[in-house]
């Protein structure tokens with residue numbers, strides 16, 4: 001049997017390929033993610049799949065690259081220039097990137113980009129198939145370029161452990177809505193077992209998108225999709241703390257830092273390091289610095305802003321424009337405030353070796369990160385790690401960067417407020433040494449503890465826990481073996497009893513409850529099941545007895561309505577277990593009506609012995625807000641009149657205590673004494689039935705494994721499949 005392996009998949013491989021004098025050179029990436037994941041993909045037969053960042057000129061070059069990368073456990077996916085344009089520059093960077101960073105007006109909704117995105121995600125999927133994946137393997141997909149991949153993998157391999165991490169933010173669902181292909185993107189991600197983000201806010205936004213756009217339910221930290229639990233998690237990514245901290249102690253780095261300081265005459269050095277991107281708030285930072293100089297002329301000649309901008313995506317229009325804007329602003333500030341002796345901004349549009357970067361961090365009195373939106377931001381963590389020894393330095397950090405949730409001892413700024421930036425710079429320049437040390441020590445502790453290796457460790461712990469729990473649950477999922485046992489027991493039973501819930505079990509749930517009439521398929525099925533003279537078929541529903549009677553009176557042996565209050569057992573005639581005209585309804589209806597008045601889409605259904613507040617057509621968040629108040633207002637009436645409140649699927653129902661689907665079913669069980677019981681239901685109210693029936697009964701929950709039922713099945717359609725097989729057993 002083949003051994004389990006871990007497959008990492010990301011758009012870019014952790015390597016750069018360059019061609020010099022006709023020779024290919026392979027330069028491994030020094031980035032934090034590459035270092036962290038190195039502890040995984042370099043082990044055993046594990047691999048990392050992705051684009052090598054180079055378009056080969058011919059097949060022989062492809063072969064050379066594949067062979068060389070194989071030695072490094074890397075598997076390349078070769079993309080054409082056209083694919084890179086549509087999938088990467090287009091869909092990923094001109095639609096997803098701006099939308100996910102709240103820049104709605106920058107998005108270009110090009111159908112061609114979308115087709116290219118699908119094509120390339122499919123190419124990644126085919127590559128995974130080609131390298132061979134078995135059900136025991138673990139796959140970890142990284143980032144927004146591959147949002148469709150988890151589901152492509154899932155469809156091919158239902159058991160596979162699949163996780164996804166998004167490195168950039170996830171926008172609020174109302175923003176995400178803008179993307180014409182939003183449903184497909186969510187569907188794509190929902191193929192994973194674990195979907196994780198840097199911050200709780202991002203996780204919350206993603207969850208809301210699934211609940212509000214896909215109408216999924218979220219319980220116990222997980223989304224429920226076609227019988228599978230998908231966990232949404234928060235894992236703030238860290239850096240290789242020890243590497244930066246050790247670099248800062250290296251003599252050569254310290255010397256370089258000293259040289260930097262000297263070259264600026266030991267003036268207060270403020271640094272910023274970012275990729276060229278409109279999400280990084282570079283122009284706002286420049287304006288904040290300009291205002292600092294304008295409002296504090298005494299600082300002129302005493303401070304320098306060292307701004308390192310790393311070239312990125314500068315073939316895209318918006319990035320080119322940003323570059324021009326930065327050039328213009330830097331030129332303006334330097335010419336207005338500078339003189340022969342002093343240039344206020346030292347601006348570099350380049351990238352530098354890691355030792356030089358570390359020396360820059362070390363030399364800086366202040367580091368400013370002013371992202372307008374940033375998934376995490378690693379630069380600020382690297383600055384803190386480099387300063388861990390000296391504990392001297394001030395971090396100014398945007399509250400819209402994920403890192404701000406952890407580095408709370410920074411000077412937090414609103415990056416759209418020029419005054420905020422100016423004020424923070426002023427504070428940082430004048431901060432006393434004790435405070436600087438105190439803040440830096442606390443921040444460094446967080447960066448050290450939650451480092452990249454810790455991130456990977458806790459991610460895999462959770463990932464494996466989820467898979468283990470899934471395996472445990474799947475033993476309860478109706479499979480062929482359980483089905484065989486059930487069908488055999490039914491065939492050989494002398495007296496069998498079928499207790500079937502209606503909505504969500506025999507028919508799908510509908511927005512308009514009155515539209516959920518039995519289909520001809522269900523009617524034919526019930527007719528067939530009823531033909532078994534050794535069996536009784538009972539529909540156990542929460543619906544009103546009038547409605548249930550009109551639809552199903554001749555289709556089943558008995559009907560139980562309103563969660564057990566009405567029953568046609570034993571003589572086929574409706575009777576109620578409750579005295580008529582309950583007085584409690586008047587005050588309960590009055591309160592429920594008030595919340596109908598306040599909530600568009602909500603309505604009250606009146607049954608003979610219960611009142612139901614429906615909110616399937618209301619905005620979910622709004623309804624939840626009202627339900628909280630409604631429950632609070634009903635609390636005293638429940639005690640006063642001995643009532644209970646049932647929370648069902650987009651309904652809450654108030655009814656007298658003591659009678660439920662369980663007690664009504666047990667009345668039949670006690671009289672009929674069946675030797676086979678099958679009970680199926682999807683609602684919380686079916687739990688009373690599952691709980692009270694004899695232990696050996698075949699109790700089946702529809703659509704969720706969280707239940708006291710012995711088994712569960714994926715969805716409503718699978719119930720009909722099962723009942724069909726049952727009907728075929730009738731002699």
Ligand code: GDG
Pocket residue numbers: 030031032167168237273274275308310350351352353354357374375376377378379380382
């Ligand atoms: C995305 C998300 C999230 C920069 N200049 C040089 C250089 N760098 C390195 C830094 C740092 C990295 O680049 C930049 O990382 P960030 O996290 O700041 O930003 P993104 O590239 O936008 O990354 C971000 C990240 O993914 C991880 O999940 O934090 O929010 O947008 O490591 O050191 N490195 C060298 N020379 C340079 O000139 N050697």
